[in-house]
Amino acid sequence: MDIIKLLDYLADIVETSSKVPMTGKVMIDKKEILEVIDKIGTNLPGEFKKAKWVYEEKERILSEAIREAETLKRENLELLKRQIESHDITKEAKERAEEIISSAQRDAKIMRLGARDYAHEVLSQLEREITENSNNMLNNIKTDMESYYESLTEEIVTTTEIIRNNIKELKNMNK
Known part of the structure; x- marks a missing residue:
């Protein structure tokens, strides 16, 4: 998979994650993020x-x-x-x-x-x-x-x- 696509996917995960009210933070799936980072490292x-x-x-x-x-x-x-x-x-x-x-x-x-x-x-x-x-x-x-x-x-x-x-x-x- 292309690194740019993986980075776009990573950005999509952050954008579509549940937001923590009044903090500007989001909750993300750690396992999914680590898998994407691992794929980026591999590529x-x-x-x-x-x-x-x-x-x-x-x-x-x-x-x-x-x-x-x-x-x-x-x-x-x-x-x-x-x-x-x-x-x-x-x-x-x-x-x-x-x-x-x-x-x-x-x-x-x-x-x-x-x-x-x-x-x-x-x-x-x-x-x-x-x-x-x-x-x-x-x-x-x-x-x-x-x-x-x-x-x-x-x-x-x-x-x-x-x-x-x-x-x-x-x-x-x-x-």
Whole structure:
């Protein structure tokens, strides 16, 4: 079912629900509202799911990179401990550990930036679509309200004219 139709249906439920006197509130069927909201969630565009996946993937990649950096760090420390008697080997191991950590940090940063850019792109596109759809919905509501206002005004004018004519007839009958 189309999200717009579900939102219209939700609005109809609110409009047609029993009113609580003197409060401006209405009583609604909780189960029915929750079902409609669930359907709306089910029918949301794939970009929401993509954005969630991107966020989760970013967290996974960052955790994996940190674990890998920690693992590499531990491995290098063990190597250093075993070769501590040889000063040149110790220096080499320290340099290699620093290179590996630096490389892992660069890789993590690149992954984090890539995930952030992708998430930003997806969320920006989603924001544009939501804004466009919101504007379309607001324009439709405005058009409907203007049409309703015009028809209501015409009805009032017609009814007022009929009442005036009836008053004139009644005055003429009394004469």
